[in-house]
Amino acid sequence: MNLSIIGSGYVGTTIAACFAELGHDVVNVDIDEDIVASLNDGQAPIHEPGLAELVERHAGDRLRATTDYDEILDTDATFLALPTPSNDDGSIDLGAMKAAATSLGETLARKDGQHLVVTKSTVVPTTTVDAIGPRIEEASGKRVGEGFDIAMNPEFLREGTAVDDFLSPDKIVLGAQTDRAYETLDEIFAPLVDRAGNPPVVKTGISEAEMIKYANNAFLASKISLANDLANICKEFGVDSDEVLETIGLDSRIGSSFLGAGLGWGGSCFPKDTAAIIAAARGRGYEPRLLQAAVDVNDGQPERMLDLLRERIDLDGTRVAVLGLAFKPGTDDIRKSRATLLISSLLDAGADVVGYDPVATENMRERFPDIDYADSAADALANADAALVATDWDEFAALDDEFDAMRSPIVIDGRRIVTRREGIDYESLV
Ligand SMILES: NC(=O)C1=CN([C@@H]2O[C@H](COP(=O)(O)OP(=O)(O)OC[C@H]3O[C@@H](n4cnc5c(N)ncnc54)[C@H](O)[C@@H]3O)[C@@H](O)[C@H]2O)C=CC1
Ligand SMILES: O=C(O)[C@H]1O[C@H](OP(=O)(O)OP(=O)(O)OC[C@H]2O[C@@H](n3ccc(=O)[nH]c3=O)[C@H](O)[C@@H]2O)[C@H](O)[C@@H](O)[C@@H]1O
Known part of the structure; x- marks a missing residue:
């Protein structure tokens, strides 16, 4: 046709x-x-x-x-x-x-x-x-x-x-x-x-098709937020959230996908689509409480990550490497990426930021032209006081002695991707 x-x-x-x-x-x-x-x-x-x-x-x-x-x-x-x-x-x-x-x-x-x-x-x-x-x-x-x-x-x-x-x-x-x-x-x-x-x-019907799309995205976004809520509870008790979430995912009624806990969801769709359907529901007089809670949990994850960093180091004047700028691996899209929120807050706190991403650097440069960008994770880590891992690119799992070049090896991992090793002060967000 x-x-x-x-x-x-x-x-x-x-x-x-x-x-x-x-x-x-x-x-x-x-x-x-x-x-x-x-x-x-x-x-x-x-x-x-x-x-x-x-x-x-x-x-x-x-x-x-x-x-x-x-x-x-x-x-x-x-x-x-x-x-x-x-x-x-x-x-x-x-x-x-x-x-x-x-x-x-x-x-x-x-x-x-x-x-x-x-x-x-x-x-x-x-x-x-x-x-x-x-x-x-x-x-x-x-x-x-x-x-x-x-x-x-x-x-x-x-x-x-x-x-x-x-x-x-x-x-x-x-x-x-x-x-x-x-x-x-x-x-x-x-x-x-x-x-x-x-x-x-x-x-x-046409309106049903329109709603199916929002229901699909709202369900997936809420599933991730529930995983994050549960993982945050796990952390309070020193319980391994990966084991908990992987195991509940074995229940066929729950399913294992979209239970990846961490920094939460970004991108051009989940944030805008949850916001749009919440606003549309309110316009008809219905308050979608569960969906709003999913958004609130999501909005809280980057701040929880920064709190973990603040517990270790004063952000003012500190050089922080942000590893992963895209909203998820496999894309150069930075729209509503968790890294954009982290970088904004870091800059507000007086930190000196160096970003690295395998493909999204040029897009992030348009958004934040004045921060430093590195050509490799190793270059970003060299002389950094701390590193925040914001996207689960596979290459971050292979990082090893690159951490030795950091001024102080503080690593806060928002995606549970870094391989833990001796000599780094590692903490996972969840
Ligand atoms: N990006 C994704 O993964 C998905 C997006 N969607 C939905 O699909 C829609 C499109 O999303 P994206 O492709 O991401 O948007 P986009 O922003 O990447 O692309 C939109 C394109 O429309 C063009 N455009 C704007 N006004 C125009 C006009 N008057 N006439 C002709 N072209 C015009 C722009 O130049 C741009 O190239 C959105 O509603 C989004 O929610 C749905 C599923 C997946
Ligand atoms: O409407 C849309 O545009 C699209 O939105 C999402 O697709 P996308 O945003 O491209 O990416 P996802 O793979 O869904 O990831 C979204 C965000 O959730 C995060 N995520 C995903 C999965 C997970 O377990 N945990 C998690 O935090 C990702 O890091 C990312 O930031 C949906 O998955 C698509 O079905 C939908 O078509």
Whole structure:
């Protein structure tokens, strides 16, 4: 089929390249000319394992990019993969979605024949029906169900494993309101269902699909926060939290994934999505107490880590190495990474910070241009008074005599990744 995808960020580029790999003809529409040029040159604009190969293989053939919305006219369906960030009060900011919906509507005004518009972005329940559909109607002069249909297809991929996650989904959720929309979605997803070995395809309503996405993320974020709450209790009793959490994970009702205790969750999605659904619930008069508690536990972990450091050393004038700047291993994304919070607090306390990450340094340099950056963990540790481990990159497990070059070998490990050894003053956050 001919597909268009508006927004070529982490999700838009990944799904475009994967749909091309699955045999569809795909055009990515983005307002960012650099991203468009990069895709048309056959280069992935973001760092995701396997993505560069797919973009290189299909660019100029089944995959192309443009800033021109008119190229949507030759396609059968459009996915909206636009950012849905937070407003200051945590509620969802639909600015990019609304702007793109208006541009799409103006374009569809000139299209003959039926079109399907699919919300891929994470949006609070009723957004597609109440905010996206009407905007397209207004700009196109067409009606939902007559000229174009609307649908919602939440995305569950993780950064760092985006291509594999998209191509091997646990489930595919298709929210729509007409048989015609479901049929088009079936046609789009048939090659994926086939390749992925028939994962469950859940056909549901549009608002249910929107809520499934939030429920999924809220559950995972809360699971990590409960693991952190339990691990904090373990620490008070000198109990090994790894043994406790690994063992409860053996209960099939609990499951072992997302029980990794430590500094907590960051990234572009869990923080904003928990905030958005909490704000949306409050807007309807419901107070989501458990979810708010999950956020509170998460917010407390970086401060607990700094307290452990303060117990050992006065932060003012102290050189602190922050190992791991990305919000998790396998990505260069620093959005809401725990390291950004640690660095802010360290700077407020008068510390001198040196950061190291295998791939995220340049992104962090834009956020904190005035701290030092090292080219290796060894360089970051040399002459540091203390080290905070913020991301569980594998290479940190192999650190050994690099710690000997520290001025004082204080190591606070937020991810239980460092191998303990003689000669370091090691403490794990949990
Ligand atoms: N990043 C992730 O791992 C996942 C993200 N999501 C959701 O997917 C959505 C997109 O997220 P990301 O891809 O991370 O965002 P992103 O910020 O990486 O990319 C968004 C892209 O949209 C473009 N854009 C903005 N306004 C535009 C307009 N009017 N017309 C055309 N292009 C425009 C930007 O230039 C940018 O390239 C969000 O709702 C997010 O919550 C869902 C699952 C996973
Ligand atoms: O909506 C989204 O954007 C995506 O959000 C998360 O994916 P992502 O943020 O890329 O990364 P995760 O692997 O879920 O990690 C999120 C954060 O939780 C932390 N985490 C994860 C697992 C764990 O056991 N413990 C833990 O602290 C990670 O370090 C990271 O900071 C979800 O896992 C995806 O299913 C979802 O599509």
